[in-house]
Amino acid sequence: MNIVVCIKQVPDSAATLKVEEPSNVSWGDALLIINPWDEYAIEEAIRLKEKFGGKVTVLTVGTEQSKEALKQAVAMGCDEAHLISDPAFVGSDALAMTYILAQAIKQLGEVDLVAFGKQAIDSDTGLVPAGVARRLGWPLLSYIAKIDEIDPAGKSLKVTRLLEQGRQSVSSKLPVVITAVKEINEPRYPSFMNIRKAGKLQIPVLDAAAIGADVSKLGATQAATQWLKVFPPPARTGTVEMISGDSPQAIAVTLADKLLAEKVI
């Protein structure tokens, strides 16, 4: 199978974010990581490759710094990596990002499956996978908790989607775009052997021309959405009351009474 995984480099979830006027978010020099949801997509892609053969290509849109995320994906077991980078991309919104990624995927020959994490932990829109599927003209299977069956030769698959209402079983034709939720697998750790391979890997950089992108559709001025204002959520208010008592039972009774009085239970 020829599988593509699209990943995003994001600030570590432990980073302290600051909002700077008017609409800029900064995370200082915090560690940058692969969006944690994307790790599930990478793991699933590697498992499919291990089962059916083929290769896994990982893509990201970003700057030179984003090569670190790509190297980590290779250290986990992806075979190839491409950085998609061009000054014309700066300021692109989710809509433009779907165009960039779809153009890049079209350069990679016959692809059976494109995998994403369900959303990125920084912007949290979850829009890009759907947009890429639309532009490629492929079905989107989002929130996949399990690939139940896949038949690369017969070009079909059956999956379980994890929705708020419950689980949904869906079958589809390949090629397809999927997004992974954490129930799908347990991402592996990188290996020393693959880290060495990643260290030696020359990562090709694809610019707008290389992916055949029309730059007039890209950048901040062409974005369909704009960030008018960014502000941190208001600090939580409330008080803490420590409950004491002679025994754990007595403390539990007091706690239950208070929760009943507050109509929490």
Next chain:
Amino acid sequence: MDFQLTEEQQYFRRLVRDFAEAELKPRARHTDEAAEFNWLAVKKMGPIGLLGLNVPEDYGGAGVDAVSAAIAIEEIGRGCGSTGLAIAAHNGLGCGPIVLFGSEELKQKFLPPLATGSGKLGALALTEPGAGSDLAGGVQTFAQHEGDEWVIQGNKMWCTNASSADTIVTLCRTDRSGGSKALSLILVPTNTPGLIIAPAEKKMGLKGSPTHAVTYDNVRVPYEYLVGKEGYGLQHTLQVLDGGRIGIGALSIGLAQAAYEEAIKYAKERHTFGVPIAQHQAIQWMIADAATQIEAARLLVYKAAWLKANGKPFTKEASMAKLFATEVSEKVCFNAIQIHGGYGYSAEYPVERIYRDQRLMTLGEGTSEIQRLVIARNVLT
């Protein structure tokens, strides 16, 4: 001169630290209290390469340089001392002799399952009831060459990993006439009839790393299971121990680092006289000393590892690194409890466990006294 780790080494450190934070540290207390080997985490180490640090890729290992291997052991030890000892012993002592001296057949047969984690661990049996530091004169376990077999008879003590191992490389006397060519290393699969592994010893610390007495009652293995040259068992062992000492030095740094970090955390949280105790000079001095000592010990360990990686003599430096790092660890862990006050004596706080764990470091793989002897012999010749 360059004190900077390579990009690859920095990546290794981050990887093993992440692994230890997620898989070892949260379970370290249980591993110790229940004296339960953390197989779950150890099985996950195989695919990462942590079980074949010194094993070439051709035999399923990671084949990393000695500095990276030291970093890996340090970070595992920072997460869990018991698991750190088991993995240091597996890599350095269990796999080490086969990698260094084993025949091609032995390497192909035994290294892949050891290095990939598809099998169990490796162990080395040297010490006997009457032979610790004095292996040359003290080893009584005898291997008789009969036909195409070795027949082994004897007793070993303090064998780390014996009950979690597939292989025990055993130091045996093969020539009763004595002399420096009287010992040999022989690989004994643990499923060989006549090999009896006693229940785990009850120890002060490192309880999640089982240590056993092993009895060889007419144990028969093929002659080809000889590791290295017949009669060179002592020389081979000393060379294996040189590498193992870097591992124990690295493990000691990991333990010291863990205790030091706990002490800092506690010093910032605990208030006396209206301020966090970290603001009292008495505490600051202990923390400053710990920071300095750990840094110095780490440099010595990395230097010895660097010499090894670059094919230079490192016997003296490995002994210096082991001696210094283990004694630093003792001081740092002692003061980490001191900073915690009475709470540090409680099993509720990790420093109590770490202090017990580190106590072995100045004893195993050559006591501090033996290290001084090695250093003195190297300096005075």
